[in-house]
Amino acid sequence: MTAALPRVVSPEEWASAREALLRKEKEHTRAGxxxxxxxxxxxxxxFAKQYELAGPDGTQSLLDLFDGRRQLIVYHFMLYPGDEVGCPGCSLLVDNMSHPAHLHARDVTLKVVAPATPPEIERYWARMGWTIPWVSAAGTDFPADCGIDGGFGVSVFLRDGDDVYRTYFTDGRGGDQFVGTLRYLDVTPFGRQEAWEEEPRGTDAPSSWWRRHDEY
Structure with missing residues (x-):
C-alpha cells in the first residue's frame, strides 16, 4: 500500500469536516x-410458467419457493453444470447473506437459484459451509425467463394467492447493494483499493481481487 495517508488536522477541523460530510450523507440517504x-x-x-426446480427436499415450483410467505427474493448464482466451483463474486455475495429470521419477520423468503445440478450445488455449498437455501434450475427455462444469460442477478417476486409476479430485477453494479463487505470498505480510508475510485488507493480492476473465502 503506497497511497498517501489522510491529512492530520486538529480535533476542531476534524469535527467540521465530519459535519460537512454528514450533511452530504443525509442527502444521499434521502435520495436513496x-x-x-x-x-x-x-x-x-x-410468471405463470410451471418450473420444476430441484432442491434438497425434492422438486419445487416457483410458488413453492415462497415457503408460504408473500415476497420472494431470488439470487441467480453463477454455478453451471460441469463447474467444480462457483463464481467468486457470487460467493462473496452469499457470504454476506444475513440470518433469514430478519427477512421472515417482514414476510420475505430468500433463495439462491443456480443452473448446476443438485449434487454439484451440494458439493460447493458444503465446501463453503453455507446453510442458505438453494434450488437447481437445471433443465428449466427459469434463468432465461428472468433474463439471466451467463451472468448473475437478483429477482424479486410477489405472491397474490397462487399467482406469482415479478416486481424487480438488477444485475451488474446493482449487486453491490447486497454485499456488506463492500459497504464496510467504502467507509475506510483506503476504500476498495480499485483503480476506478476517485483518488484511487490501488490499481485493481473492479472485483478482480475477490476470492472465495477459503482462497485468500
Missing part, C-alpha cells in the same frame, strides 16, 4: 429513500 419508494411502485409482470 426516494429511489426505494420508486422501486416499490414498479409495475409487475406475471
Amino acid at each position: 429513500d426516494r429511489l426505494a419508494a420508486e422501486r416499490r411502485r414498479m409495475p409487475m409482470v406475471r
